[in-house]
Amino acid sequence: MPRVTPGHATRQRRKRILKDAKGYRASRSTLFRPAKQTVIKAGQYAFRDRRVRKREFRALWIIRVSAACDARGISYSHFINGLKKAGVFLNRKMLSEVAIADAPAFDKLVEMAKKAATA
Amino acid sequence: MKTANKCYQASPATLDRRWYVVDARDQVLGRLAVRIATVLMGKHKPTYTPHVDTGDFVVVLNAGKVKVTGTRKKQQVVYQRYSGYPSGLREITMETMLQRHPERVLEYAVRRMLPKNALARKMLSKLKLYAGDQHPHQAQQPEPLPN
Numbered sequence: 001m002p003r004v005t006p007g008h009a010t011r012q013r014r015k016r017i018l019k020d021a022k023g024y025r026a027s028r029s030t031l032f033r034p035a036k037q038t039v040i041k042a043g044q045y046a047f048r049d050r051r052v053r054k055r056e057f058r059a060l061w062i063i064r065v066s067a068a069c070d071a072r073g074i075s076y077s078h079f080i081n082g083l084k085k086a087g088v089f090l091n092r093k094m095l096s097e098v099a100i101a102d103a104p105a106f107d108k109l110v111e112m113a114k115k116a117a118t119a
Numbered sequence: 120m121k122t123a124n125k126c127y128q129a130s131p132a133t134l135d136r137r138w139y140v141v142d143a144r145d146q147v148l149g150r151l152a153v154r155i156a157t158v159l160m161g162k163h164k165p166t167y168t169p170h171v172d173t174g175d176f177v178v179v180l181n182a183g184k185v186k187v188t189g190t191r192k193k194q195q196v197v198y199q200r201y202s203g204y205p206s207g208l209r210e211i212t213m214e215t216m217l218q219r220h221p222e223r224v225l226e227y228a229v230r231r232m233l234p235k236n237a238l239a240r241k242m243l244s245k246l247k248l249y250a251g252d253q254h255p256h257q258a259q260q261p262e263p264l265p266n
Contacts, residue, residue: 057126060126060167060168060169061126063162063167064165064166064167065165067162067163067164067165067167068165070163071163071265093126096126096127096165097126097127099165100127100165100166101127
């Protein structure tokens with residue numbers, strides 16, 4: 001039986017990791033050990049931040065809707081409360097897009113919210 | 120329910136930049152600084168985008184004539200900077216600052232309300248402070264600052 005050394009398999013496995021580590025700074029992109037650690041950590045961050053992204057966007061939409069509300073003399077919380085009572089179930093993303101693209105429509109929404117809040 | 124996958128993002132090319140002017144005389148320092156900072160950041164517009172400077176310009180007149188509430192606050196608020204050398208801490212109270220650089224008190228208040236990053240320095244460059252009641256931005260036709 002010829003002697004089998006793992007040279008080829010090892011090189012292939014390390015190449016795979018180093019390929020994922022392209023663009024990292026310093027030894028993290030060139031040396032196997034730092035590269036492997038960094039790739040694993042990058043995966044953890046990516047997993048976490050796919051979830052964090054959803055919160056960040058919701059926060060952004062709320063800031064935008066709030067700005068549009070302030071300009072029309074109603075606070076964000078009263079606006080949302082009014083819409084809920086009026087049976088308008090647009091989500092915050094759509095509300096923010098309406099505020100940007102179609103100001104007259106947003107005026108109407110504010111009107112509806114104000115009416116429903118006092119009724 | 121099907122919704123759009125991408126939401127609006129402001130880009131420098133499509134910005135709508137306005138100019139506002141406000142008289143700081145007898146306005147409470149912090150209350151005024153909040154309003155100015157909001158406009159500089161662009162948070163008063165539905166097109167606000169965190170990584171783009173969507174804010175407007177603000178011209179402030181009589182910047183040193185702001186009101187500071189509290190009987191001793193002018194003596195108690197101290198602006199500090201450190202030169203990096205031993206015993207290089209410089210301290211200056213708000214009272215002396217108002218005499219030496221009247222517009223700097225409001226500038227510091229606004230600056231500390233902005234985010235702490237490179238974008239904040241761009242935002243701050245849109246703030247034009249004047250100790251007097253004249254300003255050289257007539258050509259921009261500034262409107263009064265909204266509340």
